[in-house]
Amino acid sequence: MxxxxxxxxxxxxxxxxxxxxxxxxxxxxxxxxxxxxxxxxxxxxxxxxxxxxxxxxxxxxxxxxxxxxxxxxxxxxxxxxxxxxxxxxxxxxxxxxxxxxxxxxxxxxxxxxxxxxxxxxxxxxxxxxxxxxxxxxxxxxxxxxxxxxxxxxxxxxxxxxxxxxxxxxxxxxGYPLGVQGEALALVSGGFDSPVAAWRMLRRGIKTHYLFFNLGGPAHEAGVKEVTHHLWQRYSASHNVDFTSVPFEGVVAEILRSIPDGLMGVVLKRMMVRVASRVAARANIPMLVTGDAIAQVSSQTLTNLALIDAASERPILRPLVTEDKQEIIDTARRIDTARFAEQMPEYCGVISRRPHTRAPADKVQAAEAGFDFSVLEAAVDAATVIRANRLGEKPREPGEVTVVDGPARLAEMPAVSVIDIRRPDECEEAPLALPDVPCLEIPFYELQDQAQHLPADRDYLLYCDQGVMSRMQALHLADRGLNHFGVYRRDDATRTRL
Ligand SMILES: Nc1ncnc2c1ncn2[C@@H]1O[C@H](COP(=O)(O)OP(=O)(O)OP(=O)(O)O)[C@@H](O)[C@H]1O
Missing domain, CATH: 3.30.2300.10 (THUMP superfamily)
Structure with a gap:
C-alpha cells in the first residue's frame, strides 16, 4: 500500500x-x-x-x-x-x-x-x-x-x-514536530493540561512534561498514563522527558505558613518556580499550562499575573480563552478525557475563601515566612523518565534490554551504541555500525560519564562477550539510569551469554 x-x-x-x-x-x-x-x-x-x-x-x-x-x-x-x-x-x-x-x-x-x-x-x-x-x-x-x-x-x-x-x-x-522549538508542559491529569500540551504538539513544538505529585503513587500513575498516551499517539517520533517532582512536602509547608486565602496562588507560584529551574536545566525556553480564564480562583487575570511574576520562563496558556465544554470536547477527540474522568481531584490545598485578586504585597509578605529549603528538597528529589518508557511495567531487578544484531538495532528510533572495550581492543577490531551513532567509552570511565550523556536516546553497551556490558547496564539502572541496555553483535555472542 x-x-x-x-x-x-x-x-x-x-x-x-x-x-x-x-x-x-x-x-x-x-x-x-x-x-x-x-x-x-x-x-x-x-x-x-x-x-x-x-x-x-x-x-x-x-x-x-x-x-x-x-x-x-x-x-x-x-x-x-x-x-x-x-x-x-x-x-x-x-x-x-x-x-x-x-x-x-x-x-x-x-x-x-x-x-x-x-x-x-x-x-x-x-x-x-x-x-x-x-x-x-x-x-x-x-x-x-x-x-x-x-x-x-x-x-x-x-x-x-x-x-x-x-x-x-x-x-x-499543524507543523512537523520539532520545527518550532521546545516547551515544558505542566500536566496534572485533569481535562485541561493534556489538551494544552496536545495543542503545542500540533503546532510543531517538541513538548516535555512536568508533573507535581500531590497525591502519591496513584496520582503519578494516572498522569504517567495520560502522558504516555499523548506521546504515543501524537509525538512518538521524538523522545521527551517526563519529570516528576514530589510536592507533598511543599503543600504541607504552604498549609503551615501561608494564610488560607492565598494558598492556591502561592502553590502555583511554587510550581512555576520549580518549572523554571527544570526548564533552565534542560535549556527549554517556555512553560505551558492548561489555565483557562476564571475556571478556578488562581485563574483570574490578577492571579495569573502574580503566578507569571514568580516564573523565570514565559508561560504559554493555549486554552486561556476556551470554554470548559470546548476543552472537554477536544479531550474526547484526542482521547485523553477517559483518563481525566478516572482521576480523583488532587487539589493540594483547598482554601475556604480564596482571593480572586490576591494583593501582591500580601503574597510577598506571606512567602517571606515560607521555608524555601522545602522547595529545594523537592527539586533535588525530582525524577526524570523518558516518555517512551512511561507505558512500561516496572523493570524486574536484574532485567536489562538486550538488542541482537544490526537489523534489530536499525529498527530503534533514537539509539547510540557505546563500545565499552579498552581503546586497544576497539582499535584492533572496530565495531562497524555505519547507520547508528557509536561512541567509545571504556568500561572504567562509563559510570562517571553516563549521567552527562544527552538523555534524548537509548544507549546500548557493547563488549566482546556481552557480560561486562550487562553488568555495567545493571549498575547504571540501579542508579536510576534506565536507558542503558546491551548490544550483541550476532547469534554467536548470544549463546555465550
Ligand atoms: N499537580 C500538578 N502538576 C503539574 N502541573 C499542574 C499541577 N496542578 C496544576 N498544574 C498546572 O496548572 C494549571 C492550572 O491548574 P488547575 O488547578 O486549574 O489544574 P487542574 O484542574 O488540577 O488540572 P487540569 O488543568 O489538568 O484540568 C494546570 O492546567 C496545569 O498546567
Whole structure:
C-alpha cells in the first residue's frame, strides 16, 4: 500500500527553503513514527507530497493501524490511500478516474493534472484533456478552471500502471514536530493540561512534561498514563522527558505558613518556580499550562499575573480563552478525557475563601515566612523518565534490554551504541555500525560519564562477550539510569551469554 501525505497548507505558503526544511522534518518524523510499528517502511518527500510505501505483505489490520497513526502526525493535512490499477488507453483511464472523482468536483472548479512516465501513444496534455471532458460529461455541475481550481484531479500513469486515490482522511494539520522549538508542559491529569500540551504538539513544538505529585503513587500513575498516551499517539517520533517532582512536602509547608486565602496562588507560584529551574536545566525556553480564564480562583487575570511574576520562563496558556465544554470536547477527540474522568481531584490545598485578586504585597509578605529549603528538597528529589518508557511495567531487578544484531538495532528510533572495550581492543577490531551513532567509552570511565550523556536516546553497551556490558547496564539502572541496555553483535555472542 502506498499513501500520499499532503502538507498542511500553512507549510505550503512558506519560503522555498523553509518549506523544504519542514518537509524534510516531516519525512523524518513519519519514518520514526512508523518504524516503531513496522520495519521496511519507505518515505520519500517531494515538493507537494510525501509518499509512504508500506511493505506489501502487511496484514490488513496492521495497515489500518499505520494509516491511523499517519492521521495523527503533526504537519499532515490529508492522508490519501492509493491503489494501482492496470491501464493501457485513454478510455480505460477515464473508466477508472471518473467514478472516483465525480463526487469531489460536483459544483466546483477543477482541473486535471497528469504525470506520465514511460511509452504511451498519447501525451500528458492529451490525457488531461480526455479526462477533463469525461469528468465534465459525468458531472455537468462542475467547471474547468486551469488557473484557480478548487479541486486538482491528480493522475499518475507509469507505464501501464495508473495510481488511484482509494480513500482520503483528514490529517492532524499543524507543523512537523520539532520545527518550532521546545516547551515544558505542566500536566496534572485533569481535562485541561493534556489538551494544552496536545495543542503545542500540533503546532510543531517538541513538548516535555512536568508533573507535581500531590497525591502519591496513584496520582503519578494516572498522569504517567495520560502522558504516555499523548506521546504515543501524537509525538512518538521524538523522545521527551517526563519529570516528576514530589510536592507533598511543599503543600504541607504552604498549609503551615501561608494564610488560607492565598494558598492556591502561592502553590502555583511554587510550581512555576520549580518549572523554571527544570526548564533552565534542560535549556527549554517556555512553560505551558492548561489555565483557562476564571475556571478556578488562581485563574483570574490578577492571579495569573502574580503566578507569571514568580516564573523565570514565559508561560504559554493555549486554552486561556476556551470554554470548559470546548476543552472537554477536544479531550474526547484526542482521547485523553477517559483518563481525566478516572482521576480523583488532587487539589493540594483547598482554601475556604480564596482571593480572586490576591494583593501582591500580601503574597510577598506571606512567602517571606515560607521555608524555601522545602522547595529545594523537592527539586533535588525530582525524577526524570523518558516518555517512551512511561507505558512500561516496572523493570524486574536484574532485567536489562538486550538488542541482537544490526537489523534489530536499525529498527530503534533514537539509539547510540557505546563500545565499552579498552581503546586497544576497539582499535584492533572496530565495531562497524555505519547507520547508528557509536561512541567509545571504556568500561572504567562509563559510570562517571553516563549521567552527562544527552538523555534524548537509548544507549546500548557493547563488549566482546556481552557480560561486562550487562553488568555495567545493571549498575547504571540501579542508579536510576534506565536507558542503558546491551548490544550483541550476532547469534554467536548470544549463546555465550
Ligand atoms: N499537580 C500538578 N502538576 C503539574 N502541573 C499542574 C499541577 N496542578 C496544576 N498544574 C498546572 O496548572 C494549571 C492550572 O491548574 P488547575 O488547578 O486549574 O489544574 P487542574 O484542574 O488540577 O488540572 P487540569 O488543568 O489538568 O484540568 C494546570 O492546567 C496545569 O498546567
Amino acid at each position: 502506498t499513501y500520499l501525505l499532503k502538507l498542511h497548507p500553512e507549510i505550503t505558503i512558506k519560503s522555498r527553503s523553509v518549506r523544504q526544511h519542514m518537509t524534510r522534518c516531516l519525512a523524518s518524523n513519519v519514518r520514526n513514527t512508523l518504524r516503531l510499528l513496522e520495519s521496511g517502511v519507505r518515505v520519500k518527500a517531494s515538493w507537494d507530497v510525501l509518499r509512504v510505501s508500506l511493505p506489501e505483505t502487511l496484514p490488513a489490520e496492521r495497515e489500518r493501524e499505520m494509516e491511523e497513526s499517519l492521521t495523527r502526525i503533526p504537519g499532515i493535512h490529508e492522508v490519501l490511500a492509493t491503489q494501482e490499477v492496470s491501464c493501457g488507453s485513454l478510455d480505460e483511464a477515464a473508466e477508472w478516474i471518473v467514478p472516483h472523482w465525480t463526487p469531489a468536483i460536483a459544483g466546483r472548479r477543477f482541473r486535471v493534472r497528469a504525470k506520465r512516465r514511460g511509452e504511451h501513444a498519447f501525451s500528458s496534455v492529451d490525457l488531461e484533456r480526455h479526462l477533463g471532458s469525461a469528468l465534465l460529461a459525468a458531472e455537468p455541475s462542475a467547471r474547468v478552471d486551469l488557473k484557480h481550481p478548487e479541486v486538482v484531479v491528480s493522475v499518475e500513469l507509469t507505464g501501464q500502471r495508473l495510481q488511484l486515490i482509494r480513500s482520503r482522511r483528514p490529517g492532524l494539520g
